[in-house]
Amino acid sequence: MSVVSLLGVEVKNNPATFDAPYEFEITFECLEQLQKDLEWKLTYVGSATSNEYDQELDSVLVGPIPVGVNKFIFKAEAPDLARIPNSEIIGVTVILLSCSYEDREFVRVGYYVNNEYMDEALQLEPPAKPVIEKVRRHILAEKPRVTRFAIKWDSEESAPPEFPPDQPEADLVADGDQYGIEEEEEEEEEEAEGAQEGAAAAGAEDAEMAGAEDTAGPQPEEDAASEAGSEEIDIEDSEDEEEEEEEGEEGGDDDMEMDEAGQNGEQKQTSAQQPVTQGNADVMVH
Structure with missing residues (x-):
C-alpha cells in the first residue's frame, strides 16, 4: 500500500502558446508522517x-x-528550443509529471501535447524553421496516463516483496533430471515388453501351424499303397474303400478348420492384449 496517493491533477493554462510556462494544481493524500520531502518533476x-x-x-x-x-x-x-530538432517541434509529443521519495519514483502522469500553428496558412504550408510566436500547444488533460510503482518508504515493512524470488538452485539441476523423464523411460520399457510378447506369440502360432500339417489325417497315397498287394479287387470293396477315403478326407478338413479356428482365437487374444499395454503406457505419460 502506498503511503502517498495522487488524488488529482488540474492543468491551469490550457491551451496556451508554446513558450508559456506550464502550471498544474496537484492534490495528494499522505497516510503517514514522512521523514523526507517529496520531489515533483516535469519532463518534456x-x-x-x-x-x-x-x-x-x-x-x-x-x-x-x-x-x-x-x-x-x-x-x-x-522547453528550450535549441535542444529540440526543428522537425519535432510541430506535431504531437508527451510531457511527464512524476513524483519520487528518496529518488524512488512511485507515480507518473503522462499527457499528450499537440503543437500546431494558429494561422491556417502556416498549417497548410509550414516553414522549414518553425515560427514559435505563432505556435499553440494543447495538452490533452482529459486523457492522462497514470502509472504507479510500489516502493520502500521509511520502514522496512513498507518495502514491496521481491518478485520473482531468487532460485539459484534451479541452475544446478542436471539436464537428465527433468519432469516426465521417468514416465518416458517406463513407457519405452513397456513398449519393448509388448513387442517381445507379440514376437513370442507369433512364434508359437508358426509352430502350431507346422504341427497341423503332420496331423491333418490319413493320406490317400498310403491307402493306395496298402491295397496294391491284392490281386483280386471287388467292385463293392473298391466302392467301400473310396467311401472311407472320402470320409477320411472330410475328417482331415474338419481337423484343419478346427486348428485354424484355434489359431485365429489365439491371434485375437494376442491382439486383444496389446492395446491394454498401450493404454497403460498412455496413463503413465499423463
Whole structure:
C-alpha cells in the first residue's frame, strides 16, 4: 500500500502558446508522517525516436508533508528550443509529471501535447524553421496516463516483496533430471515388453501351424499303397474303400478348420492384449 496517493491533477493554462510556462494544481493524500520531502518533476519529451532530446523542465521539493490531503501549485518553464530538432517541434509529443521519495519514483502522469500553428496558412504550408510566436500547444488533460510503482518508504515493512524470488538452485539441476523423464523411460520399457510378447506369440502360432500339417489325417497315397498287394479287387470293396477315403478326407478338413479356428482365437487374444499395454503406457505419460 502506498503511503502517498495522487488524488488529482488540474492543468491551469490550457491551451496556451508554446513558450508559456506550464502550471498544474496537484492534490495528494499522505497516510503517514514522512521523514523526507517529496520531489515533483516535469519532463518534456523532445523526440519520439530518441530520449536524448528529453528535457527536465523543472523540479520542486515539497515538505514536510502533514498527514491528510495536501494541495499545491507546480509551475515549470517552457522547453528550450535549441535542444529540440526543428522537425519535432510541430506535431504531437508527451510531457511527464512524476513524483519520487528518496529518488524512488512511485507515480507518473503522462499527457499528450499537440503543437500546431494558429494561422491556417502556416498549417497548410509550414516553414522549414518553425515560427514559435505563432505556435499553440494543447495538452490533452482529459486523457492522462497514470502509472504507479510500489516502493520502500521509511520502514522496512513498507518495502514491496521481491518478485520473482531468487532460485539459484534451479541452475544446478542436471539436464537428465527433468519432469516426465521417468514416465518416458517406463513407457519405452513397456513398449519393448509388448513387442517381445507379440514376437513370442507369433512364434508359437508358426509352430502350431507346422504341427497341423503332420496331423491333418490319413493320406490317400498310403491307402493306395496298402491295397496294391491284392490281386483280386471287388467292385463293392473298391466302392467301400473310396467311401472311407472320402470320409477320411472330410475328417482331415474338419481337423484343419478346427486348428485354424484355434489359431485365429489365439491371434485375437494376442491382439486383444496389446492395446491394454498401450493404454497403460498412455496413463503413465499423463
